[in-house]
Amino acid sequence: MPPAQDQAMPTPDSNIVPEKGRDGIDVVINGEPFRHTGDPAMPLLWYLRDVLRLTGTKYSGDAQAGNGADLVLVDGKPVAAIGQPMKALAGRQITTVEGLAATDGTLHPLQQAFIDEDAIGCGYCTPGWLISGVALLTRTAQPSDDDIDQLPNLCRCGSQTRVRRAIKRAAAGKAGQA
Amino acid sequence: MSGQIRLSRRRFLQVLTGTAGALIVGIRTAEAIDLPPALLGGTFQALGPYVQIDSDGNVLIGARDPDTGTGVATSLPRIIADELDADWNRVSVIPLGLGVESDHGQPRWIYGRQLGGTGSSIPAAWQELRQVGALARWLLLQAAARRLGVPADRLRCESGTVIAPDGRRVTYGSLVEVAGKIPLTANVPPVKTPGRYTLIGAPAGDVDAHAIVTGQASYAIDHHYGDALVAVLVHCPWPDGTLARIDTAAALAVEGVVKVLQLQPEKDQPQGETVIAPAVAVLAQDTWSALQGRDKLELEWKPGASGTQSSYALEQQAQALLDGDDAPTARIRNDGDVDAAGKKAARRLEATYVQPWLAHATAEPMNCLVRLDKDRASLVVPTQAPQRAWAVVQRLTGLAPDRIDIRVPRVGGGYGRRLDHDYVAEAVMLAKLIDKPVRLLWTRDQDLAHDFYRAASVHRISAIVDRKRDLIGWNQRMASASALVQRGVPDNRLWTSETRADQLPAGLVPNYRSDWYGLESAIPRGPMRGMPHLSNAFAVESFIDEIAHMMREDPLKTRLRLLGEPRTLPLAGGGTLDLGRLANVLKLVADRIEWKNWLRSVNGLGIACWHIDGAYVAHALEASMPGEKLTTERAVCAVDVGRVINPLGLHGQVAGATLDALSTALNLAVTYKDGRIQQHDYKSYPLAGMAQLPNDVEVIAIAGDRPPAGASFLAMPTAAPALANAVFRASAVRVRRLPLMKELLRLL
Numbered sequence: 001m002p003p004a005q006d007q008a009m010p011t012p013d014s015n016i017v018p019e020k021g022r023d024g025i026d027v028v029i030n031g032e033p034f035r036h037t038g039d040p041a042m043p044l045l046w047y048l049r050d051v052l053r054l055t056g057t058k059y060s061g062d063a064q065a066g067n068g069a070d071l072v073l074v075d076g077k078p079v080a081a082i083g084q085p086m087k088a089l090a091g092r093q094i095t096t097v098e099g100l101a102a103t104d105g106t107l108h109p110l111q112q113a114f115i116d117e118d119a120i121g122c123g124y125c126t127p128g129w130l131i132s133g134v135a136l137l138t139r140t141a142q143p144s145d146d147d148i149d150q151l152p153n154l155c156r157c158g159s160q161t162r163v164r165r166a167i168k169r170a171a172a173g174k175a176g177q178a
Numbered sequence: 179m180s181g182q183i184r185l186s187r188r189r190f191l192q193v194l195t196g197t198a199g200a201l202i203v204g205i206r207t208a209e210a211i212d213l214p215p216a217l218l219g220g221t222f223q224a225l226g227p228y229v230q231i232d233s234d235g236n237v238l239i240g241a242r243d244p245d246t247g248t249g250v251a252t253s254l255p256r257i258i259a260d261e262l263d264a265d266w267n268r269v270s271v272i273p274l275g276l277g278v279e280s281d282h283g284q285p286r287w288i289y290g291r292q293l294g295g296t297g298s299s300i301p302a303a304w305q306e307l308r309q310v311g312a313l314a315r316w317l318l319l320q321a322a323a324r325r326l327g328v329p330a331d332r333l334r335c336e337s338g339t340v341i342a343p344d345g346r347r348v349t350y351g352s353l354v355e356v357a358g359k360i361p362l363t364a365n366v367p368p369v370k371t372p373g374r375y376t377l378i379g380a381p382a383g384d385v386d387a388h389a390i391v392t393g394q395a396s397y398a399i400d401h402h403y404g405d406a407l408v409a410v411l412v413h414c415p416w417p418d419g420t421l422a423r424i425d426t427a428a429a430l431a432v433e434g435v436v437k438v439l440q441l442q443p444e445k446d447q448p449q450g451e452t453v454i455a456p457a458v459a460v461l462a463q464d465t466w467s468a469l470q471g472r473d474k475l476e477l478e479w480k481p482g483a484s485g486t487q488s489s490y491a492l493e494q495q496a497q498a499l500l501d502g503d504d505a506p507t508a509r510i511r512n513d514g515d516v517d518a519a520g521k522k523a524a525r526r527l528e529a530t531y532v533q534p535w536l537a538h539a540t541a542e543p544m545n546c547l548v549r550l551d552k553d554r555a556s557l558v559v560p561t562q563a564p565q566r567a568w569a570v571v572q573r574l575t576g577l578a579p580d581r582i583d584i585r586v587p588r589v590g591g592g593y594g595r596r597l598d599h600d601y602v603a604e605a606v607m608l609a610k611l612i613d614k615p616v617r618l619l620w621t622r623d624q625d626l627a628h629d630f631y632r633a634a635s636v637h638r639i640s641a642i643v644d645r646k647r648d649l650i651g652w653n654q655r656m657a658s659a660s661a662l663v664q665r666g667v668p669d670n671r672l673w674t675s676e677t678r679a680d681q682l683p684a685g686l687v688p689n690y691r692s693d694w695y696g697l698e699s700a701i702p703r704g705p706m707r708g709m710p711h712l713s714n715a716f717a718v719e720s721f722i723d724e725i726a727h728m729m730r731e732d733p734l735k736t737r738l739r740l741l742g743e744p745r746t747l748p749l750a751g752g753g754t755l756d757l758g759r760l761a762n763v764l765k766l767v768a769d770r771i772e773w774k775n776w777l778r779s780v781n782g783l784g785i786a787c788w789h790i791d792g793a794y795v796a797h798a799l800e801a802s803m804p805g806e807k808l809t810t811e812r813a814v815c816a817v818d819v820g821r822v823i824n825p826l827g828l829h830g831q832v833a834g835a836t837l838d839a840l841s842t843a844l845n846l847a848v849t850y851k852d853g854r855i856q857q858h859d860y861k862s863y864p865l866a867g868m869a870q871l872p873n874d875v876e877v878i879a880i881a882g883d884r885p886p887a888g889a890s891f892l893a894m895p896t897a898a899p900a901l902a903n904a905v906f907r908a909s910a911v912r913v914r915r916l917p918l919m920k921e922l923l924r925l926l
Binding site: 049063115118 | 388872
């Protein structure tokens with residue numbers, strides 16, 4: 001977990017010994033294994049935000065897919081974290097916006113492109129655009145405008161034209177490397 | 179040591195020496211300077227819109243206005259940093275909490291005004307914050323003069339370094355200790371001349387960009403106290419309704435649910451300062467438990483008197499008022515004699531424009547984290563106006579002004595919704611009732627059904643054209659429900675949220691009349707981005723196109739003829755309307771979109787212009803309509819805001835406001851029936867997705883030298899009329915009712 005989140009958490013009591021053999025749902029989040037021992041019906045969003053305090057994945061306010069601020073990658077596919085009960089995620093690989101950069105802090109090309117293109121309004125929906133954008137670039141190295149049009153995200157600040165440019169910039173960078 | 183220079187009767191520049199010899203410069207008000215410096219030392223948070231330079235050369239600048247996505251957390255500090263000649267790579271920006279002290283029980287705002295998203299941050303900062311940087315730079319120069327034995331006026335500053343004529347260099351960091359001891363003169367050090375700007379006018383990315391793309395940026399909704407209970411709500415569908423029956427057994431049976439509490443609006447409080455409607459709150463250990471508990475509540479609400487109202491009936495009422503000859507609620511302006519001009523008419527035209535109710539739909543839902551201790555309140559609030567949030571907390575807690583600590587991290591969209599603080603009142607009331615910290619969280623259904631909406635409007639405009647094809651008469655009548663009702667605004671000022679006395683084409687038509695008819699509705703109303711320009715520009719700029727069409731004239735030519743020779747007109751609120759600058763932005767977008775093809779282009783071209791408080795905007799759009807599929811092929815926007823602080827930020831604001839305005843005009847409407855709002859999610863309030871919006875917005879920002887005007891909603895008013903005008907050229911269908919897509923499909 002990144003340091004910023006650690007600061008918000010109470011210091012763990014060192015006398016606490018982890019329970020052995022407690023049933024739970026094992027998931028891998030941003031490369032780290034976690035075991036969820038609470039309500040199996042709890043949506044992934046609340047596991048991330050309330051339990052792990054990984055708050056980069058945002059609550060859009062909706063019970064179903066909303067503005068896309070809560071998108072995460074489950075086995076590489078973008079899905080709304082609010083609609084994913086933990087019990088459906090046993091053994092899955094989950095990537096949140098906190099896990100897009102390399103472990104040494106090197107940004108994903110799309111993260112860098114968002115910075116370079118200033119593809120940010122208030123920034124609340126930005127993690128969701130990054131998740132769906134990364135999934136698109138993984139699927140299609142050189143996405144067309146029509147491909148980009150299919151992104152499910154919403155943004156009232158109007159960052160869409162800059163997001164489009166950022167996706168194209170990241171794609172061009174990929175092409176340049178090849 | 180500390181010292182100050184008088185800037186004006188009430189404002190002083192203040193110099194302090196912080197911990198480890200840091201140099202700290204800021205502005206304080208007259209009332210605040212009698213405080214002992216010890217109170218101010220220690221934490222930077224208590225120091226206001228200050229700049230702090232550490233001995234290692236790092237610079238910390240406070241951003242006082244909430245950043246709701248307007249970029250002020252970047253642009254305000256850059257104004258200070260430029261005057262300081264700081265190395266931007268070594269500047270850290272921190273958002274400042276609310277700056278409040280106690281003056282015999284009254285609040286004293288130590289940072290001046292703190293307000294975001296109203297288009298006023300940059301103009302206010304330009305007046306106040308440049309001197310902060312200039313004084314810090316002056317002190318460093320004096321210190322360097324002593325160190326180098328060279329008169330200060332022969333030294334120059336560059337990127338955090340003072341440079342002597344012989345090439346010797348000293349860093350700011352090594353000078354701060356001496357600089358903090360330099361005696362102040364009575365004179366305010368002069369601010370830079372524009373030719374010496376290094377950061378102002380240069381593009382800069384958002385200071386929070388890296389944190390945002392890595393998921394580390396923290397919004398109020400991301401904050402938590404370990405023992406806080408999560409509170410989620412169901413509001414009564416009617417603001418004046420009542421709770422007829424409640425069964426909480428099933429909700430309380432959900433594991434983690436702690437309590438179910440009821441909230442009531444306080445009857446004597448203005449709109450936006452208390453609970454918006456009767457509500458039932460579920461408080462639980464965590465969000466998931468709270469949401470499940472909320473789903474299991476059994477509630478029966480009874481409508482109040484508003485239970486018969488509908489948005490449809492309100493529009494009928496507006497149309498009937500405009501059909502009749504009742505005296506208006508307010509006569510906004512009356513130049514010449516419109517009735518007499520009618521007798522000289524060669525041509526007349528009349529049209530009615532209908533625009534719907536709108537919701538804010540901020541990305542970050544309403545939320546508030548509050549901890550009440552015996553003699554202290556600590557809050558994290560997504561607000562545009564921390565001082566107004568403070569007033570709500572103070573009233574509900576009775577605490578001394580300085581015992582209320584309000585933190586404002588980056589805000590997930592405001593658009594005017596967070597100028598109201600009903601959600602803060604709810605959180606504080608719940609924390610009082612349950613005697614524990616509370617993390618209040620709204621769901622989207624509550625957000626869309628319980629907003630302070632922008633009311634619908636009906637404009638009826640008639641034009642009189644004489645034999646020389648000159649527009650000699652303009653009679654505009656508008657009916658709407660004022661946003662200012664129940665907000666302490668006198669009745670004779672209620673129209674000010676609805677229209678402007680100096681909006682186009684006032685002052686350009688010899689016989690001009692503007693009347694406003696006030697409507698009543700129980701649906702709560704409040705500030706909304708672009709108000710009142712958005713609705714008026716759509717009606718006026720659509721109608722000017724209709725006049726051009728009637729006269730068989732190029733609508734660009736009609737507009738330029740109307741604006742006439744470059745000259746200035748007085749604005750109602752002071753300042754001037756510069757018609758030359760307005761015509762200029764119009765010509766720029768026309769050139770860029772190749773307006774000369776207007777007549778023969780297969781796609782439709784549309785244009786519109788507007789002005790807001792000394793800033794100018796024009797849009798030109800190209801729309802294609804094969805069959806019923808409307809596509810905005812190109813969108814060009816030109817703005818003139820005077821001096822541009824951050825061109826990259828301005829481009830973002832202009833492109834963003836263009837897309838927001840198009841999304842709103844194309845799709846969005848709030849409706850109500852039997853007094854109940856009918857929109858509850860993004861399906862029923864469908865913000866435009868990528869596919870519906872133009873692929874690019876071409877932004878032309880004029881680099882001017884006048885004091886900067888605000889830009890956060892400048893580009894909103896002209897996008898919709900330019901689109902409607904383009905749609906008319908593409909399809910021969912004139913859309914006079916929004917949302918545009920629904921009306922267009924009805925008319926086709």
